[in-house]
Amino acid sequence: MRIIAISGSPRSGNCERLVKEAAEGARSEGAEVEIFLLRNLKFAGCCGRDQCYHDGICLVKDEVTPVLKKIQKCDGLIIASPNYFNNVSGLMKNFMDRTNPYCKDKKWKGKKAAIMVVGGATKRSAIRCSRTINDFLWIHGIELVGSRSFLAEGPRDAEQNKDYLKKARLLGKNLAMAKN
Ligand SMILES: Cc1cc2nc3c(=O)[nH]c(=O)nc-3n(C[C@H](O)[C@H](O)[C@H](O)COP(=O)(O)O)c2cc1C
Numbered sequence: 001m002r003i004i005a006i007s008g009s010p011r012s013g014n015c016e017r018l019v020k021e022a023a024e025g026a027r028s029e030g031a032e033v034e035i036f037l038l039r040n041l042k043f044a045g046c047c048g049r050d051q052c053y054h055d056g057i058c059l060v061k062d063e064v065t066p067v068l069k070k071i072q073k074c075d076g077l078i079i080a081s082p083n084y085f086n087n088v089s090g091l092m093k094n095f096m097d098r099t100n101p102y103c104k105d106k107k108w109k110g111k112k113a114a115i116m117v118v119g120g121a122t123k124r125s126a127i128r129c130s131r132t133i134n135d136f137l138w139i140h141g142i143e144l145v146g147s148r149s150f151l152a153e154g155p156r157d158a159e160q161n162k163d164y165l166k167k168a169r170l171l172g173k174n175l176a177m178a179k180n
Contacts, residue, residue: 003034004071008081010089014159022168029173041067076114080116086125096132096136115133115148
């Protein structure tokens, strides 16, 4: 199984650590995993012309372009976002908007995904953030295999929580084991 893992945090913190752990879990089941940290990619948001929905061609060419092409060829996705104002980070939202060319005819249908959300307040406040990612998957016809939300504020909180690391690893394993 080929998996693309994406962290939507602008800092080197919890999402990043949990994505790496989930990737290790997936690799332990034989999956090939490539990780993309959105904070390291120079990319723009959607230009808004929406022609891409019909012709499948994104007019914006930047460092997200090859990532989208890789997703087209992968079997599974790991998506992690920090909870910002009860939603995904701006980086993650900009990334999601750039996937509009793949929506029509559900070009990503049949892929599977695992999602993680990290927030500093309550787990309850992460519900809408998870919902945004769920809706994104649903629009693309991607099947949700597992979802976790983590309570963490400081950038090293997840790193120091063995239970969180175990849960992230299991999520990755489960995704890799989810065969068609
Ligand atoms: C702009 C901003 C908005 C935030 N909004 C929320 C929020 O609405 N709910 C919440 O639980 N945490 C919120 N947080 C806290 C982050 O979700 C938390 O620090 C999380 O651990 C960040 O994940 P990261 O380490 O992967 O960046 C916010 C943080 C920032 C910087």
